[in-house]
Amino acid sequence: MLYIKAPAKINLTLDVLYKRPDQYHEVEMVMTTVDLADRIGLELRNDGKIVIHSSSGIVPEDDRNLAYQAAILLKNTYNVHEGATITIHKEIPVAAGLAGGSSDAAATLRGLNQLWNLNLSIDTLAELGANIGSDVPFCVYGGTALATGRGEKIQPLPAPPSCWVILAKPRIGVSTAKIYEGLNLENIEHPNTKQMMTALENKDYSLMCKSLGNVLESVTCSLYPEVAVIKNQMIRFGVDAALMSGSGPTVFGFVDSESRLNRVYNGLKGFCDEVYAVRMLGERNSLA
Ligand SMILES: C[C@@](CO)(OP(=O)(O)O)[C@H](O)COP(=O)(O)OP(=O)(O)OC[C@H]1O[C@@H](n2ccc(N)nc2=O)[C@H](O)[C@@H]1O
Ligand SMILES: Nc1ncnc2c1ncn2[C@@H]1O[C@H](COP(=O)(O)OP(=O)(O)O)[C@@H](O)[C@H]1O
Numbered sequence: 245m246l247y248i249k250a251p252a253k254i255n256l257t258l259d260v261l262y263k264r265p266d267q268y269h270e271v272e273m274v275m276t277t278v279d280l281a282d283r284i285g286l287e288l289r290n291d292g293k294i295v296i297h298s299s300s301g302i303v304p305e306d307d308r309n310l311a312y313q314a315a316i317l318l319k320n321t322y323n324v325h326e327g328a329t330i331t332i333h334k335e336i337p338v339a340a341g342l343a344g345g346s347s348d349a350a351a352t353l354r355g356l357n358q359l360w361n362l363n364l365s366i367d368t369l370a371e372l373g374a375n376i377g378s379d380v381p382f383c384v385y386g387g388t389a390l391a392t393g394r395g396e397k398i399q400p401l402p403a404p405p406s407c408w409v410i411l412a413k414p415r416i417g418v419s420t421a422k423i424y425e426g427l428n429l430e431n432i433e434h435p436n437t438k439q440m441m442t443a444l445e446n447k448d449y450s451l452m453c454k455s456l457g458n459v460l461e462s463v464t465c466s467l468y469p470e471v472a473v474i475k476n477q478m479i480r481f482g483v484d485a486a487l488m489s490g491s492g493p494t495v496f497g498f499v500d501s502e503s504r505l506n507r508v509y510n511g512l513k514g515f516c517d518e519v520y521a522v523r524m525l526g527e528r529n530s531l532a
Contacts, residue, residue: 246359250351251281251386251525252342253379254409254489254496257435258458260427268378268394269424274401274440276388277525278409278496282336282344284311284351286359289327294319300334303345310349313376315356321372324360337518339417341490343379350383370398379490387528388444390437403526405447408505412478413494413518414470423491426463434459449500453485464492471495474516481511 256274263269289295294315296305303309307316311330318324330352336344353369356362366384373380378395390399435457443451465472471488475495478486482504483497499505505521512519 248351248355250347283333285331293327310345314349346379405449461488481508
């Protein structure tokens with residue numbers, strides 16, 4: 245059995261520039277992986293089938309599963325005769341703004357590349373992954389990157405300064421399409437992407453905290469007020485900065501001391517059942 249780690253991502257910035265004729269939005273996002281990860285087990289099958297097992301009751305085990313779609317795409321594109329049993333040990337909350345499904349698809353591409361001895365480059369896998377979803381190419385590379393286009397154009401960035409990340413997910417799932425649809429393009433407060441990139445280059449923690457911004461946050465908060473409630477609680481318990489990730493509803497906060505981490509974590513645990521304290525992974529090569 246081959247095991248591959250599929251980490252969650254957070255969006256340090258998420259900006260929307262305009263709506264494209266293909267109905268996607270042109271975005272500019274600084275993304276980074278965090279150490280909250282699904283584990284994907286891959287086993288070779290000689291009957292050519294792709295079979296999915298998932299530890300989560302809510303993730304589909306059929307062709308709606310993004311890992312299944314990734315495997316079929318790779319198999320058909322490269323005319324592979326073998327199959328695979330793909331076991332997904334789910335740790336990343338589903339429909340949370342943390343790219344769990346995209347990361348499972350990306351890990352499947354990386355893992356099957358090994359299992360089926362395809363010797364494809366990481367760039368080829370990322371290009372293929374764009375057919376599954378906009379966040380899949382970033383997840384193929386991992387680490388920290390600027391994502392543009394509809395999210396599939398990836399430019400590597402330096403790892404963020406070291407700190408703790410607290411994630412809290414209210415008990416709702418959010419549809420990404422619905423949140424993008426709700427965005428009023430006439431009235432956007434754009435985050436300062438360049439400033440965030442400078443913060444990463446200089447490993448400047450306080451500038452990173454100041455530069456966080458996500459144009460989808462107000463859309464999700466107006467549909468689901470509990471997201472704003474969690475963000476305010478996080479700030480009240482003492483994080484240095486907090487932001488919603490992706491289309492939500494997960495909110496993340498940063499602290500740079502362990503004593504404050506414990507205070508925030510325990511405070512949030514009092515009224516939110518899905519709270520995680522993790523490290524950023526930061527670098528591309530941390531995807532063993
Ligand atoms: C918002 C983000 C930020 O990282 O993440 P999540 O909240 O999903 O984690 C991403 O842009 C989500 O990427 P992903 O979840 O892969 O989206 P896709 O499957 O490609 O698209 C789902 C739907 O979202 C909308 N969409 C997505 C990407 C984009 N640049 N513009 C869009 O308008 C479209 O309506 C599309 O049909
Ligand atoms: N392997 C998978 N893990 C999680 N969700 C999946 C997977 N495959 C398909 N999905 C579906 O993708 C949708 C989005 O899930 P997810 O990727 O967790 O969220 P997000 O896009 O907010 O980061 C869910 O409706 C879920 O049913």
